[in-house]
Amino acid sequence: MRSLVILISGRGSNLQALLEANLPVDKITVISNNPQAEGLAIARQYHVDTLVINHRDYPDRESFDTALAEKIDACQPKLVALAGFMRILSDAFVAHYTERLINVHPSLLPAFTGLNTHARALQEGIKIHGCTVHFVTSQLDHGPIVIQAAVPILADDNEETLAARVLQQEHRIYPQAIRWFMQGQLELTGNLVKVHQANTRDIALHSPGLQE
Ligand code: GRF
Secondary structure (H helix, E strand, O other): OOEEEEEEOOOOHHHHHHHHOOOOOOEEEEEEOOOOOHHHHHHHHOOOEEEEOOHHHOOOHHHHHHHHHHHHHHOOOOEEEEOOOOOOOOHHHHHHOOOOEEEEEOOOOOOOOOOOHHHHHHHHOOOEEEEEEEEOOOOOOOOOEEEEEEEEOOOOOOHHHHHHHHHHHHHHHHHHHHHHHHOOOEEEEOOEEEEOOOOHHHHEEEOHHHHO
16 A cells, blocks of 8 residues: 655645645555644645644653654555654654655755755855755755756845745645655665656756746
């Protein structure tokens, strides 16, 4: 069974993009560490199973991660997707899901790891920004890159306009990456991901929104 577990903490727009994408999976379970996450309501709208594991109920990161892994493993997932999951995961957790834990990050990695990527991109004066889907390793926001999309930074951009332009592309590349994974098209060798049977222009999208 191709089971997908999606971990969220908040808004859930990437979750919604995944739920709308009609992915080749048999079951989706959404788990949130935040009982107030708006994404939980989105998941319910799509009649997807939801679970809350509140990190505040656990004394430390390890015990939370252990409880989370227990719930995830009960779903026997082929893939675990982080979709705005705002918790740093312990090395043991990451190791347990080697090559089956994936994330979407709002920058063209390896630039701008961490938080506030859009504000930092604007501050640096770079002209091209974007987003990345990558496999998760113990190094925060590093790990083998599956797909990226680049967008221009326009002269009158502010954090919100830039975030919106990038987010639109996150919603496009994340379902694509997960579809490839589920269809067995991704081959991981060390830090490199090869995408089989895909058009090269689908792997690196350049200003895709503006071309259409
Ligand atoms: C996205 O920008 C994603 O790249 C980052 O967290 C944000 C989550 O947004 N990891 P949403 O909850 O998917 O709307």
